[in-house]
Amino acid sequence: MTRAKAYAAHQSNSPLAPWEFERRSLRENDVLIDILYCGVCHSDLHAIHDHSGMGTFPLVPGHEIVGKVREIGPAVTKVAVGDNVAVGCMVDSCMACDRCEDHLEHYCRKGATMTYRGRDRITREPTQGGYSDHIVVREDFVLSVPDGLDLERAGPLLCAGITTWSPLKLWKAGPGTKVAVAGLGGLGHMAVKLAVGLGADVTVITTSPSKVDDALALGASRVLLSSDPAAMKEARSSFNLIIDTVPVPHDLNPYLSLLDLDGTIVLVGVIQPLPEVDARVLIMGRRSVAGSMIGGIAETQELLEFCAEKNILPDCETIAVQDINHAFERMDRNDVKYRFVIDMATLQSEPAA
Ligand code: NAP
Ligand code: ZN
Numbered sequence: 494m495t496r497a498k499a500y501a502a503h504q505s506n507s508p509l510a511p512w513e514f515e516r517r518s519l520r521e522n523d524v525l526i527d528i529l530y531c532g533v534c535h536s537d538l539h540a541i542h543d544h545s546g547m548g549t550f551p552l553v554p555g556h557e558i559v560g561k562v563r564e565i566g567p568a569v570t571k572v573a574v575g576d577n578v579a580v581g582c583m584v585d586s587c588m589a590c591d592r593c594e595d596h597l598e599h600y601c602r603k604g605a606t607m608t609y610r611g612r613d614r615i616t617r618e619p620t621q622g623g624y625s626d627h628i629v630v631r632e633d634f635v636l637s638v639p640d641g642l643d644l645e646r647a648g649p650l651l652c653a654g655i656t657t658w659s660p661l662k663l664w665k666a667g668p669g670t671k672v673a674v675a676g677l678g679g680l681g682h683m684a685v686k687l688a689v690g691l692g693a694d695v696t697v698i699t700t701s702p703s704k705v706d707d708a709l710a711l712g713a714s715r716v717l718l719s720s721d722p723a724a725m726k727e728a729r730s731s732f733n734l735i736i737d738t739v740p741v742p743h744d745l746n747p748y749l750s751l752l753d754l755d756g757t758i759v760l761v762g763v764i765q766p767l768p769e770v771d772a773r774v775l776i777m778g779r780r781s782v783a784g785s786m787i788g789g790i791a792e793t794q795e796l797l798e799f800c801a802e803k804n805i806l807p808d809c810e811t812i813a814v815q816d817i818n819h820a821f822e823r824m825d826r827n828d829v830k831y832r833f834v835i836d837m838a839t840l841q842s843e844p845a846a
Contacts, residue, residue, distance in 0.1 A: 494518050495525070498840050499625035500814050501551040505543035508818045511843045512551055514621065516629045517613065521568040524635050526578055531623035532557025532648035532809075533833035534679060535740050536582075538821050539764075540610055548610055555623030555835075556582040556608040557648035559638060569632045577638040579797070581651035582787045584608050584620060584630045596791040598634075624814065626840050636794055639801035649679060649807040649832040650800055652787065657684035657736055658796045659788035660759040661691060664734045668692040671731060675719070675748060676738035676762060677704045677711075682831040683807055684736045685711045687796075690803045696732065698748070701827065711808075719747070730754070730778065738762040745782065749774045757781040807832045813839035 494515040501512035519525055537554035558580040562572050572578055586593050586601035593601050606614055609622030622628075638647055657680055666672050666688050674684040675698040688695045689712035696715040697708035708716045717724050729750050735758040737748065742765050748758055749770065760782065770782060788796070800806065808831045812820050820833045 495627065495629075497621070497625050497627055498843060499553045499621065500817055500840070501553045501621075501624075502541045504550045505548060506541065509541070509624070512553070514551070514553075516627060517616065517618070519564060519566045519629060520615075520631075521566040522632050523566045523629050524562055524569055524572055524578070524632050525564040525627060525629050526558070526560040526580065526635070527563045527627050528558055528560040528623055528625060528837045530559045530645055530648045530811075531555040531835045531837060532652065532679075532807075533817070533820055533824065533835065534652050535824060536652070537622075538824055539740075541821070549619045552609060553621035553624050554609055555625065556580070557651045557653070557834075558608070558623035558628065559644050559648045559651075560628070563627065565632075571632045572635055572637065577644060579636040579638050579647060579651050580608060580623070580628060580630050580634065581636070581655060581793055582608055584611070584634050585614050588633065596789040598789050599787045624817065624835060626837060634790060636790070636797060639798055642797065642801045643806055645811060645834060645836070646806040646809050647797070647800075648834055649683065649809065650796060651793065653679040653683045653807065653832060654687065654800070655788035655793045655796055656680055656761050656785070657738070658687050658799075659792055660736060660761065660783075660785040661688055661693075661734075662792065663785070664757055664759065666691050666693040666734055670694070670733045671696070671753070673698050673717070673732045673735045673751060674713075674738065675735060676740070677701065677708055677831070678738060678740075678827070678829060679807070679832040680738040680761060681736075682711055684738065685713055686805050686807075688736075689713075690799065690805050696728075698735075698751075707830070725751070732756055734759065736761060741765075742767050744768045746771050746774060749780055749782070752778060752780045755779050757783050760784045761786075809834045811836050814843075815839065
């Protein structure tokens with residue numbers, strides 16, 4: 494076992510504080526990664542609030558991990574010591590069911606093992622995430638960072654990026670399609686960049702008038718303020734796809750009306766029940782409501798290659814790990830442009846716990 498330094502929530506809603514724990518010893522197909530950077534996702538904040546009441550504490554969040562391979566198990570073939578690698582929201586799955594065989598490990602029939610708040614498949618010990626100096630991961634769940642991709646900014650591709658890339662690809666965003674993105678935060682700003690990169694015409698739907706200029710600078714051709722009923726009315730029946738990243742329950746009906754015939758709204762943000770949907774709006778326009786969760790390992794690797802080729806990276810604000818609680822406060826009040834990334838080297842200045 495190796496001793497890991499980390500920042501953890503010691504109980505629900507408590508601020509993160511330094512913590513040390515043991516990472517498991519390497520199994521034959523494991524990779525030990527020194528973590529360089531870790532993105533800060535709104536899901537990390539949800540996890541600390543522990544709305545489900547099912548969380549185990551202490552909890553080390555973080556699933557947008559970029560690092561360097563320090564050591565490999567004897568059977569590892571995919572990566573070598575010194576490689577730049579990345580880890581996203583999951584670290585294991587059964588790898589044998591039909592879904593895993595279809596590269597949909599995140600929908601594994603036995604349940605994928607999440608990077609944090611999961612349980613190791615063999616030892617059942619809780620998994621701990623990337624706000625930490627190193628991590629041990631089964632090689633099949635380790636991504637290669639293509640040459641040329643900025644390590645400091647690549648982390649958010651592993652969650653914010655793949656969570657929006659996967660539905661954009663599945664619903665065929667590209668030239669000739671009109672895509673709207675609701676909520677311009679970490680996921681939303683990646684959705685804009687990726688949809689523009691795929692050739693779609695992109696509109697941002699926001700609650701924040703202060704983000705209009707940013708949305709246009711990110712590549713959107715148009716911005717709709719969701720608080721402006723006249724603009725929302727004028728935009729009725731105009732989109733093929735809406736990626737909805739809003740993290741709190743909200744009324745979908747005004748968004749459904751924005752979909753064109755056969756259009757789909759894909760929910761990726763909210764995980765709570767929503768107010769009733771008006772079935773007439775679905776029926777009259779053959780519209781659909783769908784949901785989507787992160788993405789598989791192969792499609793995440795495809796995303797990293799796409800971003801390296803097109804030079805697409807998140808807009809990041811790099812912070813020291815000691816600033817994480819302040820960063821969460823800012824995320825809570827919608828003051829992030831557009832993703833915090835923790836420089837994990839700052840963990841080394843912590844005294845031993
Ligand atoms: P974020 O950076 O905080 O951005 C969320 C955006 O939603 C905000 O920038 C804001 O955009 C809008 N918003 C915030 N509060 C709102 C409110 N009360 N009403 C309406 N709009 C509001 O969060 P994120 O990291 O992008 O994550 C978004 C959600 O996706 C979270 O719930 C997260 O847990 C979830 N998530 C899901 C998956 C998945 O697999 N499905 C993966 C990762 C994250 P505007 O200012 O433009 O309105
Ligand atoms: Zn995330």
